[in-house]
Amino acid sequence: GKTFGICLAEAGLSLTDSLQSFVAHRKPIIEGVMAMMKQKEIVAEEILASIPLIDNIIDQTLLALIRAYQDYPNS
Secondary structure: OHHHHHHHHHOOOOHHHHHHHHHHHHHHHHHHHHHHHHHOOOOHHHHHHHHHHHHHHHHHHHHHHHHHHHHOOOO
8 A cells, every 4th residue: 555655645646536446446356256156166264254354455455555655745
């Protein structure tokens, strides 16, 4: 998240555009987990148990992105 935030700030994107970029990348992660559930490559209970962890990781990444963006000089 930190690296992504710095890259977005360096590119001159606004914070809103940066968050939209992050959200666009969040959806494929969730879709990938759902696809695995449908294919039953992993036991569904194991995936269901991991969803809160995945959600937390994504949230922490988003917060790191915002912190890095706001701390970047000239942002």
